Amino acid sequence: MRLPVAILVALAPSLAAADGTLSMRGVYYKERSTRVMQPMLDGLFDVGTRGLVNAHFLVDAITSASASSGADNQMPFTENRLEAGAGYAHDFDPIRVGAQARYSSESDYRSFYAGVRGEVDLAQKNMTLGAGFGVASDKISAAAAQGPAIPTLSCTPTMSERQCDLTSYIGFASASQIVAKNAVVGLTYDITKLEGYQSNPYRTALADDGIAPERHPTERLRQAIAASMRYYVGRTKTTLVGAYRYYHDDWDVDAHTPEVRVIQQVGATVDATFRYRYYTQDAAFFFRDRYPTTDAAVFPFISDDVKLSEFTDHTFEAKLGVFGETFGMSGRWADARFEGIISYVAQYNRFGNAVIAHAALTVPITY
């Protein structure tokens, strides 16, 4: 998560008399061989008049029969991932700076991320420019393997270990510009350099002469550029959001992601959102459905990663947001927001289609 500093700070005045918000959200995700339940807690708190702290904690309860998760003979098993994060943003008008850290832990994967970012308002706050940098340090093992033995990992072509490292260097820049009283456009650019183990320790690639553990390159440079526009139609109280993202990396994966959202205000306290997202990508240069041989001299890199194959998916989503006032609640509960989301993802690959459901409650708090 990278919540822009401007959004963090902009949210503060909208809290009215409250000094913060507390959000509880539960998410259910289901596809052919994987089910995820994720309860999470998010907090946002004023610190003085110019500071804002955010924090979150979540649990991913993953039940999977997928071999890529470590399942043996397609026997489903469950494991938990814990994640906690916190950040601080300070407003030095017209400059804002922020820092964010996050830690994630599960039996076979630990990740720590730390990053900083800054933003500046220009042209009477009609334009905001932002930039940031972060580093993620991950440690990967095959500890979740359900078979009789925990496999070792080929961290590099010449080194096998129980645990491998992956370091990601992340840079990003953004610009947003008000172009009318009811329209704003944005542009973002992301670049990530990954160094280290990037295979899946449980997956094997299929070849005419047998199977072999995945061998992915240990370096990857990923870049993405995205443009977006928001337009408000006052007569119907409708907001139209359009976005497009282009992604390219040096494994030759190219992806296009257009998305539209229509947000309709219904009265003063209810809003409904409809979202459609299209995603298409082509395959990495070394990906094959089946390799002629597992010989590393012929194919240095082999993979069975669906995410490196050519495919498309479509996401259809509906969201309903309701403030407590709708139900006659008073005090802080009048400003509490209830949210329900249902998504259907049609995936044209072996993951199969997915259903995602959210239920959330955000309550303003004072302290």
Add this chain to the structure above:
Amino acid sequence: MLCMAISASGCVVVKAHQREALAKRSMTNDREPGEARFGQHATGSREGADGGTGQPGGGCGCN
């Protein structure tokens, strides 16, 4: 990107008191942090183009 943004800023200046529509929730951030975070993690687990988010790659065969 910077040049484009700067040149665009020369076209129009919307004063603070004219930003009623721009201040609406739907025009600033219609996705809460938890929703956006889960969305990023879910697409990062299923799609090859999640780069730049620094999301943990573990679980559910995400790597």
